[in-house]
Amino acid sequence: MLGKNLAEVRARIAAAARAAGRSADSVTVLAMSKGHPAASIAALADAGVRDFGENYLQEALPKIGAVGRTGLVWHFTGMLQSNKSRAVAESFDWVHTVDRARIAERLNGQRPATAARLNVCVQVRTDADPRTGGCPPADLPALCQAIHALPRLRLRGLMCLPPPGDSATARRAQFHAVRDLFEQLARAGRPAAPADDAHPGLDTLSMGMSDDLELAIAEGATLLRIGTALFGARPAPIAPAAQAP
Numbered sequence: 001m002l003g004k005n006l007a008e009v010r011a012r013i014a015a016a017a018r019a020a021g022r023s024a025d026s027v028t029v030l031a032m033s034k035g036h037p038a039a040s041i042a043a044l045a046d047a048g049v050r051d052f053g054e055n056y057l058q059e060a061l062p063k064i065g066a067v068g069r070t071g072l073v074w075h076f077t078g079m080l081q082s083n084k085s086r087a088v089a090e091s092f093d094w095v096h097t098v099d100r101a102r103i104a105e106r107l108n109g110q111r112p113a114t115a116a117r118l119n120v121c122v123q124v125r126t127d128a129d130p131r132t133g134g135c136p137p138a139d140l141p142a143l144c145q146a147i148h149a150l151p152r153l154r155l156r157g158l159m160c161l162p163p164p165g166d167s168a169t170a171r172r173a174q175f176h177a178v179r180d181l182f183e184q185l186a187r188a189g190r191p192a193a194p195a196d197d198a199h200p201g202l203d204t205l206s207m208g209m210s211d212d213l214e215l216a217i218a219e220g221a222t223l224l225r226i227g228t229a230l231f232g233a234r235p236a237p238i239a240p241a242a243q244a245p
């Protein structure tokens with residue numbers, strides 16, 4: 001079933017990329033495996049998926065241990081709490097939800113010296129509601145500059161997560177806004193400094209999920225975070241009490 005789901009997702013991506021005049025290779029599938037067992041991750045990895053995303057540390061760490069790291073890239077896409085940042089810095093290759101300088105500094109300080117730099121996307125708040133996560137657009141340039149200065153992090157791009165229940169029109173508008181911000185940042189960049197190993201430049205727009213991947217591709221997404229369309233419906237989320245440290 002996973003192989004068939006993956007083929008269907010790849011066909012949707014190919015069609016959407018063609019419609020947008022983009023190459024299907026410009027879009028990577030990040031399989032959101034939260035709620036699904038290590039065996040399903042291993043099966044998708046065997047089918048050729050390399051990138052996996054998890055939201056909850058307590059769930060993710062044993063699964064990473066079981067599936068392993070060889071040839072795989074692990075992305076943390078959940079809410080970043082300060083008291084959990086060390087385990088994130090030690091166990092993941094990417095973090096998609098950096099939204100303030102303080103958490104970036106913690107991750108930088110906690111990233112083991114023996115590991116490669118931690119790849120980081122800044123989550124952008126696309127909704128005026130201050131309770132939703134993400135960096136307000138007005139604060140993005142300063143936050144990105146701060147991350148550029150941290151030697152154990154590599155700033156790769158932006159991430160957005162439209163609130164559940166938003167219409168297709170509202171989602172597309174948010175994807176469009178984030179792409180605009182991405183292009184402004186890439187232009188402002190570090191004009192004096194060429195891209196180098198530490199800062200390969202901004203190359204990642206993490207947006208689009210099972211229901212809206214076509215809209216996200218039309219707006220320039222490079223990394224799609226796909227759960228349900230690959231794995232099927234998730235079991236009920238783990239209760240908050242079970243997530244306590």
Ligand SMILES: *Cc1c(COP(=O)(O)O)cnc(C)c1O
Pocket residue numbers: 032034055077078161209210211225226227228229
């Ligand atoms: C679960 C999750 C997704 C994937 O959602 P689906 O609708 O199941 O594809 C994407 N992004 C984040 C941050 C998630 O937690």
